[in-house]
Amino acid sequence: GQQVMQIPQYQHVQEGEDFTTYCNSSTTLSNIQWYKQRPGGHPVFLIQLVKSGEVKKQKRLTFQFGEAKKNSSLHITATQTTDVGTYFCAGRGVSMTTDSWGKLQFGAGTQVVVTP
Amino acid sequence: KAGVTQTPRYLIKTRGQQVTLSCSPISGHRSVSWYQQTPGQGLQFLFEYFSETQRNKGNFPGRFSGRQFSNSRSEMNVSTLELGDSALYLCASSLTPGLAGVVVSTDTQYFGPGTRLTVL
Numbered sequence: 001g002q003q004v005m006q007i008p009q010y011q012h013v014q015e016g017e018d019f020t021t022y023c024n025s026s027t028t029l030s031n032i033q034w035y036k037q038r039p040g041g042h043p044v045f046l047i048q049l050v051k052s053g054e055v056k057k058q059k060r061l062t063f064q065f066g067e068a069k070k071n072s073s074l075h076i077t078a079t080q081t082t083d084v085g086t087y088f089c090a091g092r093g094v095s096m097t098t099d100s101w102g103k104l105q106f107g108a109g110t111q112v113v114v115t116p
Numbered sequence: 117k118a119g120v121t122q123t124p125r126y127l128i129k130t131r132g133q134q135v136t137l138s139c140s141p142i143s144g145h146r147s148v149s150w151y152q153q154t155p156g157q158g159l160q161f162l163f164e165y166f167s168e169t170q171r172n173k174g175n176f177p178g179r180f181s182g183r184q185f186s187n188s189r190s191e192m193n194v195s196t197l198e199l200g201d202s203a204l205y206l207c208a209s210s211l212t213p214g215l216a217g218v219v220v221s222t223d224t225q226y227f228g229p230g231t232r233l234t235v236l
Contacts, residue, residue: 006158033224042206042227043159088159090225092214103172104149104214104225108158 004091006107013079014115021110023072023089030094032065032072037109038085046087079114086111118143120209120228128234134195137231141188141209148190149225150182153204162205165190166213197235204230 003026013019023032031050035043047056049065049072056063060083062075072089086109093105121140129135141148150162161174165184182192188209194201207228214223 035225035227042229043208043225045224045226048224090159103161103164103174104223105161106151106159 004089004105004107006087006089006110008110009108011110011112012115013083013112015079015081017079018075018077019079019112020073020075021087021112023074023091023107025070025091025093025105027093028069029091030069032069032089032091033104034063034072034074035088035090035106036085037088041085043088076112079112081114081116084112084114120207120226122205122207122228122231124231125229126232126234128236129197130236131197131199133197134193135197135233136191136193137205137207137233139190139192139207139209139228141190141207142226145209145211145226146188147210147213147223148184148188149208149210150190150192151206151208152176153206153230154202159206162192164213171213194233199235202233202235204232206230 005024007022011019031048033048034046036046037043047063052069053067054065060077064073076083088106088109090104090106123138147166149164151159153159162176163170163182164172168184179195184190208225210225211222
């Protein structure tokens with residue numbers, strides 16, 4: 001069935017540095033959503049990407065959706081302590097032949113720790 | 117507009133007991149999904165309800181069940197609790213359910229604070 005994988009699982013970043021987290025699906029996705037969960041909190045929606053090759057920016061965050069709609073990335077520039085948390089990607093597969101069809105599949109998340 | 121509410125926030129049970137968790141979606145949202153979150157496992161999809169009907173179910177044993185009421189409120193039940201059921205149970209509401217293969221901009225998940233279940 002469809003699987004959504006995220007790498008890396010953990011990311012230690014020095015404040016001010018850039019980093020990228022990646023999301024890969026075994027099947028084609030109709031769209032990709034990104035969520036952020038602060039320590040002790042619940043996931044909060046960040047953005048949705050729909051089109052092949054789409055790029056969206058939110059201040060220091062840049063989101064990309066791959067051309068084949070099977071992968072996505074989140075790039076954060078000039079990391080700040082407010083960026084601490086776990087970033088999840090989630091997508092729904094387009095294939096009706098998998099048992100995960102129709103289900104929103106979340107990746108395991110990338111836990112980001114920022115060192116001042 | 118009030119957010120998603122979940123009750124109770126914390127729960128301690130012993131093995132073999134059963135538990136019922138409640139979720140009230142954002143007003144106007146008709147779709148409710150449930151997720152189990154454990155360290156290192158991310159968010160595992162349990163089920164999704166829309167208009168009182170279960171639309172999708174994750175790969176969990178039959179001990180996990182749920183339902184949705186006419187006012188869109190939802191409950192999930194876990195019977196015969198096991199130690200491994202200890203987790204944060206998150207409920208999320210959306211305007212509509214997502215449709216595979218179709219871009220639906222109204223299926224953004226709005227999460228509640230979760231219920232922390234500890235099984236001893």
